Amino acid sequence: MSPYVVMRKRIAFLFLCVCAFLVVLIVRLGFVQLSQGADLRKKADDSHFRGVPVAPKRGNIEDREGNVLAMSVSTETVYAVPAEVRQTGRAKEMAAALSPLLGKPAQEIEARITKRSALEYVQKRVSPEVAAQVRALEFPGIGTTEDSQRYYPNGSLAAHIIGFAGIDNQGLEGIELTRDDELKGIPGSILQEFGANGIPLPQAQHQYLAPKQGNTVRLTIDKNIQAFAERELQKLMSGQGVNMNGQVPKSASILVMDPNTGEMLALASAPTFDPNHYQDADPSARRNIAIQNGYEPGSTFKIITLAAALEEKKIKLSEHFFDKGSYTVLGKNVRCWKAGGHGDQTFTQVAENSCNPGFIEMGQRLGMDTFYRYLRDFGFGQKTGIEMSGEAVGILANKKKATALDLATMSIGQTNNVTPIQLLTAVSAVANGGTLMKPQLVKEIIGPSGRVITPFKNEEIRRIISEDTSKTEREVLESVVTNGTGRRAFLPGYRVAGKTGTAQKVQNGGYIQGEYVASFIAFAPADHPRLTILCVIDGVPFYGGVVACPVVQTVMLDSLRYLGVKPDPKAPMTPGKPMPGLEFSPIKKAATVPSVLGLPLAEAEKILTEAGFKTLTEGKGDIVLDQIPHGDAQVEAESNVLLYLGADASTPTLTPWWEDEDEDIEAIRSLSGRLPISVSPLGR
Incomplete structure (x- = not known):
C-alpha cells in the first residue's frame, strides 16, 4: 500500500474521531443547557445574588x-x-x-x-x-x-x-x-448582586x-351562633349560669351542628384563651375538650339504645314494661333512680321518665353482638374525622370480656367513654333521618383572587337506621322535652326534642361522690331539625336537667331566631301537653311573660295574675327558683306559667321536678372487675 493511501486513511480516521468528539460535545452541551440549565443558572445566581x-x-x-x-x-x-x-x-x-x-x-x-x-x-x-x-x-x-x-x-x-x-x-x-x-x-x-469578596457591586x-x-x-362556623355558645359558657364559668348558685365547673363545652350536612356551626370550650397572647394561657385552657376529652355520657346515650331497639323491632312503644325499682342481672340489682320504680308504663313513658330498668331491658333484648354493632355504626370507639388535631377515640369495653352486667350498664350510658363530638354526630344521625355524617369545620378554600379552590362537600359515612325509626324516635324525644325529664329545655312555639344526662366521674378506680358530668343534647325543630346542640358541664354538684337544659334552651332559642326559623303555630306554648298527633290553634293574642325569679310565691302569683297568666307550681318552698316560660318570652295570653319552688334562692331544695331528672348515678359499673360495683341513691 502506497504512503499516500496510508496518509489518507489516517486523515480520515482522525476526521472521524474529531467528528465523534464534536457530536459527544454537542450532545453534552445540549444536555447541560436543556436539562441542567435552570439548576446551574440558579447556583450561579446564588453565588453572587x-x-x-x-x-x-x-x-x-x-x-x-x-x-x-x-x-x-x-x-x-x-x-x-x-x-x-x-x-x-x-x-x-x-x-x-x-x-x-x-x-x-x-x-x-x-x-x-x-x-x-x-x-x-x-x-x-x-x-x-x-x-x-x-x-x-x-x-x-x-x-x-x-x-x-x-x-x-x-x-x-x-x-x-x-x-x-x-x-x-x-x-x-x-x-x-x-x-x-x-x-x-x-x-x-x-x-442584590455581590462580588466574590462579598462587597455589593456598584450599580448592581x-x-x-x-x-x-x-x-x-x-x-362552617357561624360567628353569631359561636358567640351565643361562648356567652353561656362565660356565665357558667363565672358561676352565674341558671341554677349554678355560684358554683364554677372545672370545664364545659357547647357544640352546635347542622344535622343534615354535618357542618359545625359552633364549637366552644371553657376555660378559653386569647390566641393573640396564647403564650400567657395555661396549657389546659388551650385544650379542645370537645374533641380531645372523653366522658361517660349517662342518659344522653339512651338515645342510641332506643334507636337500636326500635330499628331491630325489639320493642313497641305501646308495649308495657313494669318497673319495680331495679333490674336484676347476674345476681346484681341495677336500681332505677326513682325509689320504688315507675311501675307499669309504656316504652314511650320509659323514655320520658328515663327509666333505667326499661332501657336495660332494651339492651338485653338487643344482645351483645347487635348492641356492639350499633355502637360501631354510630361511630363510637373511633375518630369522627373532624379537622382537629389530637381527636380522642373514646373507650369501649372489651367485647370479649363484657358480661350481661356490662351490657346493662352500657345501655344506660355508663361503662363506655365517648367524646362530645362523637355523641353529637351520633344523635344528629337520629335527627336527620338515620344517616351518619362526617362533622365538617372547613366550608371552602378561597384563593387570593377570590375564586373558590376547594368547596365543601357533605360526607355521608353510612345509613344506620331507617327514616321511619328516625321519625318515631324524634317524636319520642320531643315528648321527653314536653312531658318528661327535659322540660327545662322547652321552648314555647318550637318543637324541641332532647335528652338529659348525668354521670358520676371516675377517679382511682371508683366514682367521685357529689361531682358529676351534667349534659343535655337536643335538636329542633323536632320534625325538620335545623340544629343539634350538646352541652357538657364537668365537675358540678348538679344534674344535667338542672344546669345543662337551660343553657341549651337559651342557645337554641337565640340560634333559631337568628336563622329565621319562625315559631310553629301548632306547637304548644306550655309544657305538659302530649305532642304527637295533636293540633293546636294559632296564637290568638301574644303577651310577654314577666320575670318573677327570686320572688316569694304569693308576690309572684299576684304579678302573673295581673299580667293575665295562670300559675302552676312544682316543688316545696316559698321562693321561685325558676319559671317556664322564662321572663320576656312571647307566649299566648292567659297561658300557664310553671313555677319551680325552693326554700330560698341560694339553696335550692330537691323537689319532685328534680326527681324527674334522668340521672344514672345509681347505675353500676363492673368492666370485668376493674371498678367496684356500687349503688348510689342519688340517681335523679
Missing part, C-alpha cells in the same frame, strides 16, 4: 358568612448580612447602637450579626418607628424587611377552633395547624420576587 426574604401574608380565616376570625397585619423585621458586618469591623458599634432600640443586650446582638451564616434575623415584629430609626443609622449589612403578624380581631372567640400561629407565622394549633399549607403562602425576596442588578399571599380558609 443575596436575597432578603419577604414574608407572604398568611391567608385569612373566616366564618361561613365571610366574617374575619384571623388575619395578618403588616409589621417589619430587622435583619443582618453577617459577611458585610464583619468586613466593616464595626460590629461592636452597631450592636451598641441597636441595643436600646431593640431592647436586647449588645453582646447578644453582636453575636447574632457576626454569626457565620448568609442572613440573620435580629428582631422580628418591630414597630414602624423602630424600623425607621434602624434604617436611619445606615449601617452596612443591617436592614429591615416587610413582615406580617397574626392578629385575631375577636379575641378568644372560637379560639379552640382557630388555634394560633407562632412568631414565624407557622401554624401551631387548630385550623392554623391543619390548614397551614393553604394559609402560609409562598415567600418572596429582594435580591436588583431583583424583587413578590411573595404570594396565602389562601383564605372559610369555616
